[in-house]
Amino acid sequence: MFDASAASLRKLGAWTIDTLWKLGFASRFLLSIVMQSGHLLLRPQLVIREIFFAGVLSLIIIIVSGMFVGMVLGLQGYNTLVRFGSADALGTLVALSLLRELGPVLAALLFASRSGSAMTAEIGLMKATEQLDAMAVMAVNPVARVIAPRFWAGVLSLPVLTMLFNVMGIIGGYYVGVVLIGLDEGSYWAQMQNAVDFHDDVMNGLIKSVFFGIAVTLIAVFEGFDAEATAAGVSSATTRTVVTSALVILAMDFVLTAFMF
């Protein structure tokens, strides 16, 4: 009994130390990325190339998901609002739900699954095949050349993808509410225009997506860089990226919402 408790305590201690060490390493890693980013101002093509892979190639999943989320919101929102005779407020419900919460959170979750995992796998494989070592031996800092462009590409891409997700969601809600159900088009847009505040709703949602972009991309590049240089190591790093990102996004969303609204 005593042995079992001691073993559990030891495990907890080891986990705590490991987690703290990793947090410290990740913080130093973020600092190192920022310090090694100066050259990107002179070579923006490195970031643009990564924006293509992280952002442009995520467009399909963001557009389709945004559209369907908006359509579901339209259906569910209408079913609820109609009971209270407020079906005209559907535009407000769709827009506020998307701009404040669903847009930033779902876009970040999709981004972590599609681009975050790809970044981790790519960097992890570069490590496993000694490409990062080769770069360092060629007097090229891998953090400056490989990590920093991907980090900034992620940070810049996610807010834009979030805006696109929101727009597609509002169009999806419009399609269900106005085109399929037959609500008044003018009410849909006018109610939305009256209820949505640019600063409180649109900007706060965008600020959230900037925080999510930093968190998700940092987790992705860090897990890739820290991956064990084996096939199993890269695989588990990729899984960690998706799981950790999802948990961090949701926890961060709660904290940001508490401060913002």
Next chain:
Amino acid sequence: MTDQPFVDIRNVAFSYGERPILKNINLSIPKGKLVAIMGGSGCGKTTLLRLLSGQYHPQQGDVIVGGQHVNRMTSKELFRFRRGMGMLFQFGALFTDLSVFDNVAFPLRENTDLPESVIRDLVMMKLSAVGLRGTQDMKTAELSGGMARRIALARAIALDPALMLYDEPFTGLDPISLGVIAHLIKKLNDALGTTAIMVTHDVNHSLQLADFVYFMAGGEIIASGTPQEVLKSEDPWVAQFVNGAADGPVQFAFPATTSVAADFGMEIARV
């Protein structure tokens, strides 16, 4: 070797955590010589190369290259030092997202301000030197193992390094590719006057190419000499390694702590 050393490793010790890898290593290599470091798997050969390139820092001793203490360099000094160094990795380590041309051009673009036209000429010269002119537009996935190794060699010599490090350059190659790579290493060493260190298992090619050979075992240098001296050596370890004999001071079998009978369930295991 009595000439003024270009590479000088003095009393170097290195360990991964509690596990010692290198113990009191001393070796010196004169400028322009090609030296082979041989030894069994896990004896610390690759670690020694990583100490020379500044990827690892020794816990004890000094690594001196061209009069500079590699282990005392700041990060900035280390990157400057590495511009004069090339390394051929065991499996090439080509950048898989770049074409052959861009791989060879990579160190030139990153470390020089040369115009693109000059970079193009230099890349074509390096590709010609390794016999792969015409492959510049190929993707790395289209290359065979031997071709990838030669492209990696072209990339490693792109900046005409003063020091070349070869990490197991012959591993996994067919006899023809192996012969071509061995010939290229010797030819490039002679043409560029580079000091080269080659870590390898391949006894035959190493003894043909190298000016001097060091043998490592258990993290220590246990023998050294010219290829002629090595071939005549009566040192039991060197003789076993050179002749590839199963019997000798190096045990082939892992020292298991249980008996064969216990492993097959014929008696209770003794630990």
